[in-house]
Amino acid sequence: MLKLYFAPGTCALASHIALAEAGADYALEKIDFKANQQNSAAYLAINPKGRVPALVTERGILTETPAMLAYVAQSFSRAGLAPLEDAFAFAEVQSFNSYLCSTVHIAHAHKMRGHRWATEESSFADMKRKVPETMGACFALIEQKMLRGPWVMGEQYTICDPYLFTIAQWLEGDSVDINAFPKVADHFQRMSERAAVKKALAEQAA
Amino acid sequence: MLKLYFAPGTCALASHIALAEAGADYALEKIDFKANQQNSAAYLAINPKGRVPALVTERGILTETPAMLAYVAQSFSRAGLAPLEDAFAFAEVQSFNSYLCSTVHIAHAHKMRGHRWATEESSFADMKRKVPETMGACFALIEQKMLRGPWVMGEQYTICDPYLFTIAQWLEGDSVDINAFPKVADHFQRMSERAAVKKALAEQAA
Numbered sequence: 001m002l003k004l005y006f007a008p009g010t011c012a013l014a015s016h017i018a019l020a021e022a023g024a025d026y027a028l029e030k031i032d033f034k035a036n037q038q039n040s041a042a043y044l045a046i047n048p049k050g051r052v053p054a055l056v057t058e059r060g061i062l063t064e065t066p067a068m069l070a071y072v073a074q075s076f077s078r079a080g081l082a083p084l085e086d087a088f089a090f091a092e093v094q095s096f097n098s099y100l101c102s103t104v105h106i107a108h109a110h111k112m113r114g115h116r117w118a119t120e121e122s123s124f125a126d127m128k129r130k131v132p133e134t135m136g137a138c139f140a141l142i143e144q145k146m147l148r149g150p151w152v153m154g155e156q157y158t159i160c161d162p163y164l165f166t167i168a169q170w171l172e173g174d175s176v177d178i179n180a181f182p183k184v185a186d187h188f189q190r191m192s193e194r195a196a197v198k199k200a201l202a203e204q205a206a
Numbered sequence: 207m208l209k210l211y212f213a214p215g216t217c218a219l220a221s222h223i224a225l226a227e228a229g230a231d232y233a234l235e236k237i238d239f240k241a242n243q244q245n246s247a248a249y250l251a252i253n254p255k256g257r258v259p260a261l262v263t264e265r266g267i268l269t270e271t272p273a274m275l276a277y278v279a280q281s282f283s284r285a286g287l288a289p290l291e292d293a294f295a296f297a298e299v300q301s302f303n304s305y306l307c308s309t310v311h312i313a314h315a316h317k318m319r320g321h322r323w324a325t326e327e328s329s330f331a332d333m334k335r336k337v338p339e340t341m342g343a344c345f346a347l348i349e350q351k352m353l354r355g356p357w358v359m360g361e362q363y364t365i366c367d368p369y370l371f372t373i374a375q376w377l378e379g380d381s382v383d384i385n386a387f388p389k390v391a392d393h394f395q396r397m398s399e400r401a402a403v404k405k406a407l408a409e410q411a412a
Contacts, residue, residue, distance in 0.1 A: 048347060048350075048351045049305075049309075049347065057294060059294040060294065060298075062294075062297050062298070062301055063301055063305075064300070064301040064304035064305055064308070065304075066272065066300060066304045067297045067298075067300035067301035067303075067304050068297065068301075070296075070297060070300055071293055071294070071296075071297035071300075074293035074296070074297075075293050087277055087280035087281050088263060088265040088266065088268075088277065090276075090277075090280070091268050091273045091274065091276065091277035091280075092266075092268070092273075094270070094272065094273035094276055094277075095268055095269055095270040095273035095274075097273075098270035098271075098272045098273050098304070098307060098308075099255075099269075099270055101304060101307070101308045102270070102304075102307045102308040102311070102312065103255075105308070106308065106312050106323075107323070110323045110324075116340070117312075117313070117316045117323075117333050117336060117340065118316075118329065118332040118333050118336055119332055119335070119336055120328070120329075120332045122326070122328060122329065122332075123324060123326075123328065123329040123332040123333065126324040126325055126326045126328075126329040127323050127324050127329065129325070130323060130324055130325055134322070134323065141254060141255065144254075145254045
C-alpha cells in the first residue's frame with residue numbers, strides 16, 4: 001500500500017487529493033514541523049531533503065509534487081487524471097504543475113523560508129514584504145493566461161486542479177485577495193465541494 | 207518543425223541537448239537578454255512569463271524545462287531518453303528534474319535575480335553571498351544521494367543528464383568547485399564529450 005508523508009498546510013495536500021481522486025488505497029504519516037521532525041534522522045532516511053511530501057511505494061520512495069502527481073495519474077490511469085495518451089496535452093499539464101512548483105510555491109516560500117536563500121533578518125523582512133506582490137503577479141498570470149475553466153486544462157479535471165487548489169489556499173495568509181481572480185476563486189470554490197478534497201482535508205485535520 | 211527559443215547560458219540548454227540527442231528536426235531562435243528581449247511584446251506573446259526556454263510545436267507552445275524534457279522523451283520515444291513504460295522509473299526521472307528546477311535552479315537564481323523576491327540592495331547582496339553555500343549543499347545531495355552513475359539514473363542515459371550538465375555548468379560562476387563532487391565532475395566530463403552536447407553548445411555559440 002502507498003504511504004504518504006505529509007504535514008498540514010503544505011503542498012503535500014496536492015498529492016493527497018490526487019490519491020483520493022484516484023481511489024487509491026493509501027496510508028498517511030504526519031510529520032510534525034513544529035518539532036522539526038522533517039529533519040529527524042528517521043525522516044531524512046525517507047527523504048534526505050527534509051521536506052514533505054514523500055510517497056512510499058512498493059518500488060521505492062518518490063518525492064517532488066509534480067513527479068508524484070504524474071505518478072498517481074499514470075498508476076491509476078482509469079481515474080483519468082491526465083491525458084496520458086497525448087504527449088503534447090500531457091506536457092501542458094506538466095508545464096502548469098512545474099510553474100506552480102518552481103515559481104508560485106517559491107514566491108510563497110519567501111514569506112517564511114527566507115533563511116534558505118539569505119542570512120540577515122533585514123533580508124527576511126524584505127522578502128516577506130514582497131510576497132503579496134509576487135503571489136499576486138503569479139495568480140494574475142494564472143487567471144489571464146493559464147486557467148481555461150472550468151478546470152485548469154478545460155473540460156477535463158486533471159492533476160493540475162488539486163495542485164492549484166492547494167497553493168490557492170495560501171493566498172489569504174499571503175495577503176492576496178482571491179476574489180481579484182474570479183476564475184481562480186470559482187475554481188477554488190468548486191474544488192472545495194469535491195468529495196476527494198473534503199476527504200483529504202478531513203484526514204489531514206484528524 | 208519544432209522551434210526552440212533560448213538564450214545562451216540559461217537552462218534552455220537542457221532541452222536543446224535533449225532535442226539533439228533525440229535526433230529531432232528543430233530550429234533555434236536566440237533571445238537577447240542584454241536587450242531585454244524576453245520582455246518584448248513579441249516574445250511575451252510566445253511566453254507570457256518572459257523567460258526561456260519556450261518550444262513551439264505544431265500543437266502549440268510549451269514552457270518549463272521538466273515538461274519540455276518529458277515531451278521530447280515521449281515524442282521521440284525511439285531515442286530511449288526516459289523509461290516511458292515504467293511509471294515508477296519515469297517518476298524517478300521527473301523527481302530528479304523537478305528538484306533541479308525548483309531547488310537547484312532557484313538557489314542559483316538568487317545570485318543575479320534577487321529582485322524577483324526582494325527590493326533592497328542589501329538583500330540582493332545577502333542572497334548573492336549565500337549562493338556558494340546553497341549550490342554546494344544541493345550538489346552534495348546530488349553527489350551523495352541522487353546521481354547513480356555513470357548516468358543520473360544508472361546505466362540508462364535519460365533526460366536527467368542534459369539537465370544536470372546544464373546546471374553543473376553554472377557551478378564555477380557560483381564559486382563552487384565541481385571537483386568537490388567526483389561523480390558530478392565525472393558526469394560533467396563525459397557529457398562534454400557527447401556529440402549532442404557539442405552540437406548544442408556550438409549552435410548556441412553561433
